[in-house]
Amino acid sequence: MHDIRFEERRVEADGFTVRYVEAGDGPPLVMLHGAGGLALNAAHSLLAQRFRVLAFECPGFQGEVNDRTKNGREMAATIAAAVEALGVDSYALQGTSMGGVIACWLAVQFPERLTSLILEAPAAFRPKRDPSAMTPEQFLAAFHAHPERKELTPPDPEAQARVWPLVERLVGPPYDTELADRLRELPVPTLVMYGTRDGLFGTEPGRVFKDLIPQCTYALVYDAAHDMAGDRPEAFADIVGEFAERQERFYVPRTSAVINR
Numbered sequence: 445m446h447d448i449r450f451e452e453r454r455v456e457a458d459g460f461t462v463r464y465v466e467a468g469d470g471p472p473l474v475m476l477h478g479a480g481g482l483a484l485n486a487a488h489s490l491l492a493q494r495f496r497v498l499a500f501e502c503p504g505f506q507g508e509v510n511d512r513t514k515n516g517r518e519m520a521a522t523i524a525a526a527v528e529a530l531g532v533d534s535y536a537l538q539g540t541s542m543g544g545v546i547a548c549w550l551a552v553q554f555p556e557r558l559t560s561l562i563l564e565a566p567a568a569f570r571p572k573r574d575p576s577a578m579t580p581e582q583f584l585a586a587f588h589a590h591p592e593r594k595e596l597t598p599p600d601p602e603a604q605a606r607v608w609p610l611v612e613r614l615v616g617p618p619y620d621t622e623l624a625d626r627l628r629e630l631p632v633p634t635l636v637m638y639g640t641r642d643g644l645f646g647t648e649p650g651r652v653f654k655d656l657i658p659q660c661t662y663a664l665v666y667d668a669a670h671d672m673a674g675d676r677p678e679a680f681a682d683i684v685g686e687f688a689e690r691q692e693r694f695y696v697p698r699t700s701a702v703i704n705r
């Protein structure tokens with residue numbers, strides 16, 4: 445693997461100072477994190493061998509509390525402004541879990557800017573489950589099929605308490621009818637994928653996306669839980685890279701499929 449070094453940078457956009465990390469050359473790939481915040485993993489480095497990876501942090505996940513952003517739609521507008529401020533006019537967009545909701549809102553508001561939309565276990569159209577009712581062991585298994593493959597650190601209770609109100613606003617309701625209506629008109633080639641061992645959302649939300657979005661591929665990643673990129677970084681990077689580059693010529697047909705590579 446090539447030695448990939450991500451540079452931490454900031455850009456002023458929409459009244460925020462938005463933190464992001466960047467590495468690589470090639471077509472731009474914008475990546476949005478989940479509720480755990482921006483954390484790089486092996487999949488980011490693999491993708492940076494093929495793309496100019498721009499991984500953004502949602503304002504409010506570090507530093508001052510973000511009381512201004514009321515929902516995923518507003519955060520999407522902020523991220524879109526940050527990308528535009530960097531002079532990037534057209535890009536592939538990837539969102540993880542909570543970031544998948546934000547990515548959906550960005551796509552429906554600014555479809556002309558996207559070459560493709562890639563959603564990793566998006567939190568939109570999720571089942572009504574209460575993660576707080578899980579035991580620590582159940583919660584770990586829901587997120588990680590292979591916890592031994594990444595360094596896991598216990599969450600900071602103080603940071604969680606500060607950020608969680610923002611997370612709840614960004615993910616929105618379990619089924620957002622307005623977002624569903626907007627996605628029915630989305631003209632962007634879209635890939636939605638869930639791990640076969642996802643214990644947080646399961647896999648059925650993928651079929652909702654498949655039914656809603658006109659150009660949607662739904663794929664299952666074998667032997668991965670909610671954290672697909674952590675469990676199967678090579679497979680994740682391969683799938684994301686292939687779809688970002690090829691869209692409609694993607695090697696998985698536009699039907700339900702299982703990725704076992």
